[in-house]
Amino acid sequence: MNRRRRIYEGKAKILYEGPEPGTLIQHFKDDATAFNNKKHEVIDGKGVLNNRISEFIFTALNDLGIQTHFIKRINMREQLIKECEIIPLEVIVRNVAAGSISKRLGVEEGTQLPRSVIEFCYKNDSLDDPLVSEEHITAFGWASPQEIDDIMALAIRINDFLSGMFRAVGIRLVDFKIECGRYFEGDTMRVILADEISPDSCRLWDIESNDKLDKDRFRREMGGLIEAYQDVAKRLGIMIENTPERKGSGPVLVK
Incomplete structure (x- = not known):
């Protein structure tokens, strides 16, 4: 497989040349940053969750007629998007x-x-x-x-x-x-x-507890960032609880 040409790398994502003219591949990294990269860690699984949550929201917006760059999800970490x-x-x-x-x-x-x-x-x-x-x-x-x-x-x-x-x-x-x-x-x-x-x-x-379910958990050294993101995904129906037959006890992403 030919190595993909990298177009741009930001704090949390990488853009690669897409398969067709006018398209790009957006790759979600596990990097967590705050205060313009003055605070930085790699948190395993964050990119997967952000990819799936963003896919869910952009798909809904597209369905409502709100124009976005999102075309489709390619895999657990990547999306095909319109170049803009x-x-x-x-x-x-x-x-x-x-x-x-x-x-x-x-x-x-x-x-x-x-x-x-x-x-x-x-x-x-x-x-x-x-x-x-x-x-x-x-x-x-x-x-x-x-x-x-x-x-x-x-x-x-x-x-x-x-x-x-x-x-x-x-x-x-x-x-x-x-x-x-x-x-x-x-x-x-x-x-x-x-x-x-x-x-x-x-x-x-x-709404009930005011518990933070976002990147403030990282900014403010609260811990539990992945668990918070999983909670958001689970509430939106992107994740389901494991059945008793499955190994492990946490929720899994819906494919």
Whole structure:
């Protein structure tokens, strides 16, 4: 087998050249990072869980008519995706105060926000992904005013869907981060959802206990990250409890 050409490697994923023009293979690593890679560990199985959870969510979004880069899952760690031009912005949708917004604005963590808040960060690790305004985005040409409108409309639709989906399985969607890309088909360009949606990119709290089921368990040295991600996958129906005939006692991924 010929060695695949690596296109890009990030903190948690690798992109390889795809089998057809206009496609890429997205590989999920087991690396856990926080604070722009200042904190880093390898946690066995994390990439598999993120791949499956992200597949589940992107498939549902595609079914709803929300355009994404996801085509299909190839194996336990890889997805076939559409090649797109990533817009250099992290788009954060906040429903509940947590993390940096609590620190910046002095709002107690866990406070329900009066309405969902959309924030933009310039995607640049060397600058620690600084918070930017729409003025910055248009002034520096990172996205046009129309693209900003498209991104915000996309973010609102995704938030509505995710909030309901997670609420139905007893999880509170505190906030989440997405990335978007420009997808070209002939002379047509549209903004689509890219990257991933998983417990790595969301804050997810149990509705009853407020237990954290996301990467904050790693950021805050709480432990139990894999168990938390497994809990999310199990609630979404991606994992099932082992039957008595199977070896082991933990849940297994549904193929």
